[in-house]
Amino acid sequence: MNAPILWILLPLLTSILLFFLRRWRIVINIIGTGLSLLLAILALVLPIDQAMQPGLVNLSITSEWNILGRVLTINQVDLPFIAFLYFMASVWFFLSWDSEKCFMFIPIGLGASAILISALAVNPFIYAALLIEVAVLGFVLMLLESSQPVSQGIIRFLSLQTMGMPFILLAGWFLASGEITPINQSQLILSVTLLVLGFAFWIGLFPLHTWMPMIAEKGEPIIVGFIFSVLPLAVLFFLMDFMNSYAWLRDYPLLYPVLRWLGGFMVLFSGIWSFFQKGLKGIFAYLAIALNGMALLSLGIKGLDGILILTFFLFPRFLSLLLFAFSLHILGKNEHDGQIEKLNGLAYRAPFSTVALLISILSITMIPFLPGFPLIQRLISDLINLSVLSLLMVLLGIILFMVKGFQIFLQAVQKDEEFIEIKENTQNRVLIGISIIMGLLTGIVPGTMNTIMIQTAEKFIQLLR
Amino acid sequence: MTTAFTFLLIVAASGAALLILISDNWHGIIAGLGIQYLIAFLMVTQVWPVGLAAIKLVAGWLACVLLSLTASPDLIFDNIYAVRAARIFRFTSTFIIFILIFAAAPIMNSWLPIPYDHLLIGLMMIGFGILQLGFSRIHFRIFSGILTLLTGFEIIYAPLEGSALLAAILAGITLAIGLIGSAVFRRDRVQGNQ
Numbered sequence: 001m002n003a004p005i006l007w008i009l010l011p012l013l014t015s016i017l018l019f020f021l022r023r024w025r026i027v028i029n030i031i032g033t034g035l036s037l038l039l040a041i042l043a044l045v046l047p048i049d050q051a052m053q054p055g056l057v058n059l060s061i062t063s064e065w066n067i068l069g070r071v072l073t074i075n076q077v078d079l080p081f082i083a084f085l086y087f088m089a090s091v092w093f094f095l096s097w098d099s100e101k102c103f104m105f106i107p108i109g110l111g112a113s114a115i116l117i118s119a120l121a122v123n124p125f126i127y128a129a130l131l132i133e134v135a136v137l138g139f140v141l142m143l144l145e146s147s148q149p150v151s152q153g154i155i156r157f158l159s160l161q162t163m164g165m166p167f168i169l170l171a172g173w174f175l176a177s178g179e180i181t182p183i184n185q186s187q188l189i190l191s192v193t194l195l196v197l198g199f200a201f202w203i204g205l206f207p208l209h210t211w212m213p214m215i216a217e218k219g220e221p222i223i224v225g226f227i228f229s230v231l232p233l234a235v236l237f238f239l240m241d242f243m244n245s246y247a248w249l250r251d252y253p254l255l256y257p258v259l260r261w262l263g264g265f266m267v268l269f270s271g272i273w274s275f276f277q278k279g280l281k282g283i284f285a286y287l288a289i290a291l292n293g294m295a296l297l298s299l300g301i302k303g304l305d306g307i308l309i310l311t312f313f314l315f316p317r318f319l320s321l322l323l324f325a326f327s328l329h330i331l332g333k334n335e336h337d338g339q340i341e342k343l344n345g346l347a348y349r350a351p352f353s354t355v356a357l358l359i360s361i362l363s364i365t366m367i368p369f370l371p372g373f374p375l376i377q378r379l380i381s382d383l384i385n386l387s388v389l390s391l392l393m394v395l396l397g398i399i400l401f402m403v404k405g406f407q408i409f410l411q412a413v414q415k416d417e418e419f420i421e422i423k424e425n426t427q428n429r430v431l432i433g434i435s436i437i438m439g440l441l442t443g444i445v446p447g448t449m450n451t452i453m454i455q456t457a458e459k460f461i462q463l464l465r
Numbered sequence: 466m467t468t469a470f471t472f473l474l475i476v477a478a479s480g481a482a483l484l485i486l487i488s489d490n491w492h493g494i495i496a497g498l499g500i501q502y503l504i505a506f507l508m509v510t511q512v513w514p515v516g517l518a519a520i521k522l523v524a525g526w527l528a529c530v531l532l533s534l535t536a537s538p539d540l541i542f543d544n545i546y547a548v549r550a551a552r553i554f555r556f557t558s559t560f561i562i563f564i565l566i567f568a569a570a571p572i573m574n575s576w577l578p579i580p581y582d583h584l585l586i587g588l589m590m591i592g593f594g595i596l597q598l599g600f601s602r603i604h605f606r607i608f609s610g611i612l613t614l615l616t617g618f619e620i621i622y623a624p625l626e627g628s629a630l631l632a633a634i635l636a637g638i639t640l641a642i643g644l645i646g647s648a649v650f651r652r653d654r655v656q657g658n659q
Contacts, residue, residue, distance in 0.1 A: 068633060166591075
């Protein structure tokens with residue numbers, strides 16, 4: 001058995017099979033969720049390149065697979081990330097069970113997850129840029145299925161992501177050639193500029209973020225949540241791979257300050273924009289941008305501390321997006337457009353959704369016991385010594401999100417004559433309840449909850465120094 | 466490559482870009498895209514084996530076929546786009562891009578060690594593609610802009626790296642964009658009919 005065949009080819013082939021079964025929603029939901037969960041569990045328990053003896057069968061999994069003259073390699077250090085990605089996919093797939101607009105979501109979502117894993121497994125790793133673009137094309141198809149008429153956000157998403165790919169490929173070429181021949185200062189500046197531009201397109205840095213609020217506004221919340229949680233994660237790991245691979249990029253003195261400024265700026269502007277939003281969907285998009293900004297900020301802290309914060313932050317980040325998207329999904333099922341002024345009485349009619357929304361928004365605001373608290377508190381204490389400018393931007397952004405969170409809370413507890421018409425069924429309450437408990441546990445005992453996440457950092461051994 | 470042949474390719478690339486930018490019917494745009502893929506093939510054969518370069522031509526033309534499957538005149542009709550002043554504006558913008566690229570290409574060639582004609586024609590296509598993306602909200606024109614931009618990049622990237630996997634993934638991306646474009650136009654038509 002071969003690791004890339006198990007974690008890349010098998011889900012890809014299954015996604016093709018599910019495409020033909022897409023009219024049987026329950027069937028594809030069970031297969032998609034089950035397979036993703038199984039692959040996540042296997043990534044946690046199976047060893048690679050070691051002989052294993054379960055009973056009488058001697059099963060060994062090799063790490064490499066040759067395809068068209070290139071090699072896909074999945075090593076032991078890649079498995080925690082693979083487990084996390086498939087775990088996220090299985091949760092999103094499961095939540096889509098009652099959505100009428102998600103026919104293509106599971107088939108394409110499973111395929112796109114496999115492609116994103118192949119992006120992190122391909123050698124030379126620069127080919128990952130092309131594979132991420134392939135996954136983006138899958139996401140576009142997924143969004144198209146749930147959007148009638150075709151929203152301008154989808155087209156913008158496609159255009160901006162496609163424009164990012166050439167920058168990354170060229171930057172990769174410059175950096176790779178620097179390993180062979182000495183590179184001069186102007187080439188270094190050029191390659192870093194190309195790299196930053198490429199990632200700015202991909203991760204949604206202002207003013208290239210416009211696709212995010214646009215697809216959040218028109219798209220199905222579960223699909224949008226899946227894209228917001230999976231795509232930036234793969235992009236961030238690709239960026240870390242870049243930094244891990246090239247010593248002189250890592251040692252470039254401006255790289256870490258630039259990452260901190262960009263991250264801080266993303267938190268600040270998303271805070272400002274979300275403050276002026278009248279609808280929850282817009283806030284959802286800006287929350288995702290702020291979470292990406294936080295991830296960039298932690299990457300901007302050199303050494304073990306930054307990588308630890310980043311990997312610890314991945315699970316709270318996922319929970320924030322999950323809780324917000326699921327609340328939006330419940331509101332959508334009740335024909336609610338998510339306008340804040342129409343949320344009167346939400347806390348009485350749908351208490352679980354209200355708590356989920358508030359935890360989601362406030363988890364990046366350093367409120368104790370919420371999922372993001374221990375990590376953001378650590379991030380801020382690191383920033384005090386590293387960059388006052390980034391610190392100020394982050395604090396201002398956080399305050400604006402906090403104000404917005406309290407505005408939503410006040411609106412939700414308002415007792416007006418016209419109460420919001422909304423129903424939460426038992427399944428929804430159970431699902432939200434489990435997510436909330438997980439979130440609170442992450443805030444209270446972060447070390448215990450993040451034992452798997454910390455293993456993802458082992459891949460980037462050079463960055464830990 | 467001979468200077469005359471390079472000159473011919475530059476003229477053909479500019480003509481194709483102008484055809485895409487100024488044309489009011491989808492046949493003209495598809496023809497322009499088809500010519501661009503032929504130019505890309507001729508350029509890439511200079512640095513890649515013909516068999517590998519042919520993948521680009523086949524994938525590009527297939528993408529054109531996919532786009533034209535669901536194309537219709539009402540999909541690209543735009544009042545503002547069709548007026549004479551708008552055409553003159555687009556023509557002037559193309560001319561400015563042309564001058565900018567001729568001015569910038571020698572400097573860029575000192576950074577990117579690829580044949581000058583590859584860089585020049587690739588940059589021209591990227592520039593025209595971005596113009597196309599920025600000029601219109603009409604989906605048909607946006608998709609042709611994305612394909613033009615990608616073709617330009619492929620011409621620049623081909624001398625830097627060549628492998629079967631790269632050719633296969635880039636061809637797959639081109640085809641997928643054609644497929645998505647086709648699906649988008651079909652939805653636009655359904656919406657228009659409603």
